[in-house]
Amino acid sequence: KNYSSTILSGHSKPIQSLTAHRNEGRPYIYSGSHDGHINILSGGWRLPGHSNLVAKMVVNKDGQLVTCSMDDTVRFTDLRRKDASDLLKMDFQPKCIAVGPGGYALAVCIGQLVLMKDKKKCFTLENLGFEPESAALHPGGGTAAVGGADGMVHLFSIQGNTLKDDGKTMEAKGPVTDMAYSNDGAFLAVADEKKVITVFSVADGYAVKNDFYGHHAKVVCLAWSPDNEHFASGGMDMLVYLWAVSDPDRRVKIPDAHRLHHVSGLAWLDEHTLVTVSHDASVKQWTVKF
Template sequence: MPALSETYACVPSTERGRGILISGDPKSDSVLYTNGRSVVILDLNNPLNVSIYGEHAYPATVARYSPNGEWIASADVSGTVRIWGTHNDHVLKKEFKVLSGRIDDLQWSPDGMRIVASGDGKGKSLVRAFMWDSGTNVGEFDGHSRRVLSCAFKPTRPFRIVTCGEDFLVNFYEGPPFKFKLSCRDHSNFVNCVRFAPDGSKFISVSSDKKGILYDGKTGEKIGELSSDGGHKGSIYAVSWSPDGKQVLTVSADKSAKVWDISEDGNGTFKKTLDCPGSGGVDDMLVGCLWQNDHIVTVSLGGTISIFSASDLDKTPVQLSGHMKNVSSVAVLKGSPQYILSSSYDGLICKWMQGRGFCGKVQRKQNSQIKCFTAHDEEIMTSGFDNKLWRASFKDDQCTDEEAIDIGHQPNDLSRALLSPGLVIVTFDSGVVLLRGGKVASTVNLGFNVTASAIAPDGTEAVIGGQDGKLHVYTVSGDTLTEEAVLEKHRGAISVIRYSPDLSMFASADLNREAVIWDRVSREVKLKNMLYHTARINCVAWSPDSEKVATGSLDTCVIVYEVEKPASSRMTIKGAHLGGVYGLAFTDDSHVVSSGEDACIRVWNLTSL
């Protein structure tokens, strides 16, 4: 049966003007963050060691390890908290509806008995603390009038809870049962994050007013501030204490991360600005941070995770990145080592190395959205929503000689003849455009609604699929298309067509969840009854030896068929991607790469026992 070989994780979901929360398990150097409905567990020492929890019904917002590391509490935009096991298939322990709106932060009490959560209560409760095993409330949290962006539990007795939010307030509660003690009105803008020092003696709040303020952990009284010398020039979105409680890390919209020394009396003096490599654009704003053991972690608005060494702040950080949105296509570049390119509709193309993971983002001058994507050797082609086909040479992660070819229509599929360089067909809703050498050779109106297309690698034939489920086979001669046959087998609109590498077959699939393999010469069905998905098929890929076909579907599964065996002897990869599979490619005859709605990319070994 197929086995998961590698996962290239999505990056954290971010939102402009908001901080995000990443948290960690100090015992294992694993961090938690969220993207869509996924909670990602990532090992900072080995980024290919990834585990993903996808059981939330709504987009997840925050996740935290329990003090003993055995449980994870994660929350979502519906106000639900789920508590599940760190190991053993992430078994669900409890689920509670905590708030009536989005949860922005949650934290365990140091004894692991209670959880506090804060967020948007739609006019009702904005903060709740409850027993983790029963859901029983442990206090009343009055005092906030707007969304509560952050909350923290004092890590030592006597227990205290501190909260902050969009009403510019920092509120302090004593308990349990917890009750309001005092409000601090020292900030003049949103208070984005509040955190206790590891020993509980102090806590710090950071705000969009560019200030960090320190308070006594037991009384809640203000004791100091981060100095304005060397301070941030933009909103401070997140803060994290060093394990010894003598320093803090802050990140800001000014695209910098700063380390501060905290004195015993509670004042912060600037120590160092950490240099996060980037292009200097909006995506380089820093929105999340975590100080975990010797790792200092920052997250940018574009999702890039930078990992610094706390013991050597001058050392160049390790950078991890990837996709934040649905990865709609993947392509494998020939050569050794094996590289994989992936694209998402927001215009991002990432490069990955099998066995290593993220290798960089492909730099394009034209960062337009991507609807169709193809890559071969050193050339990339994309089409978006601007009626253009973009063609670029690709070398050393840079796109050069970028040129736009105006198709005159909105492209819905593109296919290139790999053995006939320069020959490309681009289909639009009612016809096809034939390109030769980067120039439009002809535009043909076909008289039916076109939904998918493929040109044979040798450039002599094209198959074009329609809304009516019919496949039209054309010979390509010069700049003209001549219809040779119409194949009828599908009962839904054609979604994808792919030729086999040996040119002897082609595969087609439809929105009615069926795939068919055809013999190219006789045009007879070669493998039928490929009806095992439960939703539309989005993508199809052939193995290099033309002996296997893989299909990916909205039903989250990948199914691999062997052409010479009956369809019933298929291999099924269940739950390959939360939300559906949108991209497929074989790296060799026994490994298939998949991508999907969850913004992740996975490599599967088909020969594992």
């Protein structure tokens, strides 16, 4: 068996989102629940939260926790000071948040994309011609990839304070549910409702590197390992898979990762430690080997 698990903690409500972040070498785990609370696992204290479900969370290069919620807001919380928090009101409900270098963040809202720089809104794009569901900003800067309910990935350029449609699209196998660039920016992984993960090779003009099959239901979350050679996926089928980007057949399957509930979030603490959360309200840590 290539994995073992420990239950770390729980919320009183289903957990929807998760991220992890190293501060002075020590890993911290942040989780967000249906009631809007944001917990720090290792600290046992709560950060400023939201008044409704925390849909997505991510930590940017400046050490800010960026969260978006069904309360129509995006929050930036300074993790060093913990009380310093900026709340931005969106015109429509945000479903996903992505961060990149240069102080940029992108909120995927119902029917629109909102580009932010240095915790302020700088550009809104509407009438997209598709319903945006998920996004990822390239770690090298300059590019935003947006996944749609149309089953396509649309590329945009970030130019100063604007977002410009590059007119380039790649095809997923179904409506996009989650996406992530590898930490080195070499690959873009895209999960979809048709149970497939497609990995695109950025340097090859986003040609398909590999397709990954194995989930029995919609894939809902993705996370790249710090080694950039492996990634994890979680689905509505309660399965977690660990994949090798170069070989779809070399996979580790974790069945019943969270019993009776789907996996709602994934984060890596290091190359051999994965954290998962679920609507069962528990946080689990997995030690994995390939």
